Amino acid sequence: MTDLVVRRLLVDMEAPIERHWCDGDPFRTALFDALSMSFPVGEQFFIDSVRNGHRALPADKQEPLRAGVQGFIGQEATHRRLHALYNAQLDKLGLVNEWAPRAQQRLKLLEGADPRHPVAITAANEHFTAILADWLLHNADVLGTRDPRLVTLWLWHSAEESEHKAIAFDVYQALGGNHEWRITWFRRITTVFLGDLLRQTVCNLRRDGSLWKWRTWKSAAQHLFGKRGFVRQTYRPWREYLRPDFHPNQQDSSASARWLQEHSDAFTPVGSPA
Ligand SMILES: [Fe+2]
Ligand SMILES: [Fe+2]
Numbered sequence: 001m002t003d004l005v006v007r008r009l010l011v012d013m014e015a016p017i018e019r020h021w022c023d024g025d026p027f028r029t030a031l032f033d034a035l036s037m038s039f040p041v042g043e044q045f046f047i048d049s050v051r052n053g054h055r056a057l058p059a060d061k062q063e064p065l066r067a068g069v070q071g072f073i074g075q076e077a078t079h080r081r082l083h084a085l086y087n088a089q090l091d092k093l094g095l096v097n098e099w100a101p102r103a104q105q106r107l108k109l110l111e112g113a114d115p116r117h118p119v120a121i122t123a124a125n126e127h128f129t130a131i132l133a134d135w136l137l138h139n140a141d142v143l144g145t146r147d148p149r150l151v152t153l154w155l156w157h158s159a160e161e162s163e164h165k166a167i168a169f170d171v172y173q174a175l176g177g178n179h180e181w182r183i184t185w186f187r188r189i190t191t192v193f194l195g196d197l198l199r200q201t202v203c204n205l206r207r208d209g210s211l212w213k214w215r216t217w218k219s220a221a222q223h224l225f226g227k228r229g230f231v232r233q234t235y236r237p238w239r240e241y242l243r244p245d246f247h248p249n250q251q252d253s254s255a256s257a258r259w260l261q262e263h264s265d266a267f268t269p270v271g272s273p274a
Contacts, residue, residue, distance in 0.1 A: 004072060009267045015089075023143075034099065037099050116176075137162070163256050169247065
């Protein structure tokens with residue numbers, strides 16, 4: 001594969017965010033804001049897991065993965081930095097991030113575990129983010145047009161998630177991780193991730209005063225279960241992870257390459273970190 005490029009996004013994430021920045025729609029806004037709240041903690045965990053997993057490999061297995069791992073770390077570090085700025089604006093709107101401290105508590109349970117476990121958890125999350133990313137790149141209109149800066153941020157993040165989706169998986173395979181644990185963690189992560197996402201979305205809507213509005217639920221039904229809805233469109237790619245011969249690169253990522261090519265004015269490449 002081609003080397004992963006680390007890109008500096010040319011957006012000002014320190015400017016205020018409008019309360020319902022996503023098309024004036026409280027549900028979509030709350031959902032994307034909830035996702036953003038999970039990233040600084042989650043992506044730091046992914047970085048640490050992949051770095052430690054890579055270090056645990058014998059030298060001959062480290063070498064072919066080195067550039068990919070460095071690119072992965074650089075991309076995730078950039079994501080978490082920008083989402084931390086985004087989240088700081090959400091704090092100013094009175095939203096409360098309950099997901100991050102809960103995730104941090106849970107991660108303590110993994111201290112001292114075999115490095116294959118955190119890498120399997122990362123690979124499972126990366127599959128999740130990759131299918132979410134691909135869905136978003138194909139349905140970019142769900143982000144609305146009110147805040148072009150956030151549209152760019154979400155699509156850039158999606159494009160890079162799609163781009164580096166195989167790295168954690170490849171480290172897991174190189175570590176000799178087995179199929180059973182890969183699937184066990186994937187099922188657990190699916191439950192935990194969807195549960196956390198739902199809880200934080202509801203929390204955001206409650207603080208926002210939009211939880212019990214009819215339009216909120218109508219939008220939720222449409223964007224999750226409608227024809228172009230997330231659940232309906234991602235169930236099949238989600239399930240493919242369960243196959244013993246699955247590899248992330250079997251899933252199409254042309255939407256990512258296209259977006260990066262068409263929006264090269266939105267970022268400057270800074271190369272891979274040393
Ligand atoms: Fe990311
Ligand atoms: Fe990622």
